[in-house]
Amino acid sequence: MKKDTLLVHGGRRSSGPVNPPVARASTILFDDLATFEASRADRFSGLRYGIHGTDTLFALEEAVTKLEGCHRAIIVPSGLAAITCSIIAATKPGGNILVADTVYGPTRAFCNGLLKRMGVRTIYYDPCINSAIAELIDENTCAIYCETPGSLTFEVQDIPAIATAAHEREIPVIVDNTWATPLFFDALAHGADISIQAATKYLCGHSDVMMGTVATTEKWWRPIRDTVADLGFSTSPDDCYLALRGMRTLAPRLRQQHTSGLEVATWLRKQEGILRVIHPGLQDDPGHGLWQRDFTGASGLFGIELATQSAHGLAAFIDTLSLFGLGSSWGGYESLVIPARFERLQRPFHLRGTLVRLHVGLEDPSDLIADLACALRALETASASEQKP
Numbered sequence: 001m002k003k004d005t006l007l008v009h010g011g012r013r014s015s016g017p018v019n020p021p022v023a024r025a026s027t028i029l030f031d032d033l034a035t036f037e038a039s040r041a042d043r044f045s046g047l048r049y050g051i052h053g054t055d056t057l058f059a060l061e062e063a064v065t066k067l068e069g070c071h072r073a074i075i076v077p078s079g080l081a082a083i084t085c086s087i088i089a090a091t092k093p094g095g096n097i098l099v100a101d102t103v104y105g106p107t108r109a110f111c112n113g114l115l116k117r118m119g120v121r122t123i124y125y126d127p128c129i130n131s132a133i134a135e136l137i138d139e140n141t142c143a144i145y146c147e148t149p150g151s152l153t154f155e156v157q158d159i160p161a162i163a164t165a166a167h168e169r170e171i172p173v174i175v176d177n178t179w180a181t182p183l184f185f186d187a188l189a190h191g192a193d194i195s196i197q198a199a200t201k202y203l204c205g206h207s208d209v210m211m212g213t214v215a216t217t218e219k220w221w222r223p224i225r226d227t228v229a230d231l232g233f234s235t236s237p238d239d240c241y242l243a244l245r246g247m248r249t250l251a252p253r254l255r256q257q258h259t260s261g262l263e264v265a266t267w268l269r270k271q272e273g274i275l276r277v278i279h280p281g282l283q284d285d286p287g288h289g290l291w292q293r294d295f296t297g298a299s300g301l302f303g304i305e306l307a308t309q310s311a312h313g314l315a316a317f318i319d320t321l322s323l324f325g326l327g328s329s330w331g332g333y334e335s336l337v338i339p340a341r342f343e344r345l346q347r348p349f350h351l352r353g354t355l356v357r358l359h360v361g362l363e364d365p366s367d368l369i370a371d372l373a374c375a376l377r378a379l380e381t382a383s384a385s386e387q388k389p
C-alpha cells in the first residue's frame with residue numbers, strides 16, 4: 001500500500017471508535033498470577049506497566065512502523081530523546097561517532113557534553129563528504145550520524161554513499177529525517193539503519209505536542225528500546241492520541257507546504273534585500289541534484305540570507321512580519337520565522353548578510369508573500385536610515 005493509505009489506516013481497528021481512544025494508566029491489573037507472570041516475558045509488547053505504553057501508544061507505534069516500513073518503531077517523549085537514546089545505544093566508551101557538522105544544535109550539545117562524559121569521542125565531518133567518509137572510519141568508530149538536509153544551512157547528504165562506506169565496516173548509519181519525514185525521504189530504503197523523526201514537527205503537525213520516533217532495522221530495535229526503558233522515558237497516551245490524529249493528515253499538509261514553500265522561496269529569490277535563498281528544491285541549490293534523486297518532496301522549512309548585517313535591520317524585518325510567528329520549532333500548520341545561529345567546524349558557512357529561517361505553513365502563499373514584502377520594505381527603510389551620516 002502507498003504511504004497516503006498507510007497514514008490513514010495504520011494503527012486502527014475496523015470496529016469501535018474511528019480513532020484509538022486514550023488509555024491512561026500507570027497500573028495495569030491482571031486477572032490472576034499466571035497471566036501476570038506471563039506478561040514478564042516481553043515487557044515491550046502488550047500491557048504490563050504504563051511506563052512502557054498502553055494501547056494508545058501501541059496503536060501509534062504500529063502506524064509509524066507501517067509508515068517507515070521498519071522492523072518496529074519506538075515512540076519517545078521528544079525528538080531529542082529519539083536522538084540521544086539512539087546514539088547511546090549505538091556507541092560505547094572508548095569509541096567514536098562521526099557526526100555531520102550541520103546537525104541540530106542540541107544534538108551537538110549532547111555529543112560535546114554528556115556523550116563525551118560517557119567516554120565517546122565525536123568527530124564532526126563535512127556533510128557533503130559523500131563516500132570519502134570511509135577515510136574517517138577507524139577501528140573505534142561505532143556509528144555515523146547524519147541529518148539531511150542539515151539544520152539551518154540545508155546541505156543535502158548522500159545517504160546511500162555514506163551507508164555503503166559504513167556497511168562495508170559493519171557500522172550503523174543514523175539519520176535525523178525530521179525535515180522530509182518518511183513521506184518525502186525513505187531513510188531506511190536509502191541505507192539508514194536508524195531513522196529519527198522529531199514527531200513534534202510534521203508528524204504531530206499542530207504545534208501542541210512534544211514527541212520523537214525511532215525506526216530501525218531488526219538489529220537495532222532492542223538496544224534502543226532497552227535504552228529508552230533504562231532511562232525511564234515514557235510517552236503520554238494523550239500525546240500519542242494527538243500524534244495519531246495529526247499524522248492522518250500528514251500527506252496533504254506536507255504536499256501543500258512543499259508547494260507553498262517553493263512558491264514563497266521562488267518569489268523571495270527575486271527580491272532586493274535577499275542575498276540568497278537556501279532551499280534544496282530550487283534548481284540552482286547545491287543540494288538540488290541529490291534532493292531530486294533521493295527525495296519525493298520538500299517541507300516548508302528553508303533559509304534566507306537578508307542583505308543586512310545589523311541587528312536593527314534584522315529586527316525591522318522580523319518585527320514587521322505579522323503572519324510569520326517568532327518562535328522555536330516548526331512543522332505545524334502555521335508560518336514561523338527565526339534568526340539562524342549555528343556553529344561549524346568542518347564546513348564553514350560564509351555569510352555576507354544575516355541568515356534567517358522561515359517555515360511556510362498552510363496559509364495562502366499570496367498572503368505570506370505580501371507579509372514578506374512589507375517586512376522587506378521595513379528592512380530597506382531601516383538600512384537607509386543607518387546609512388545616513
Ligand SMILES: *Cc1c(COP(=O)(O)O)cnc(C)c1O
Binds near residue numbers: 078079104176212
Ligand atoms: C526540532 C528538531 C529536533 C528535536 O525535536 P524536539 O521534539 O524539539 O526535541 C531534532 N532534529 C531536528 C532536525 C529538529 O529540527
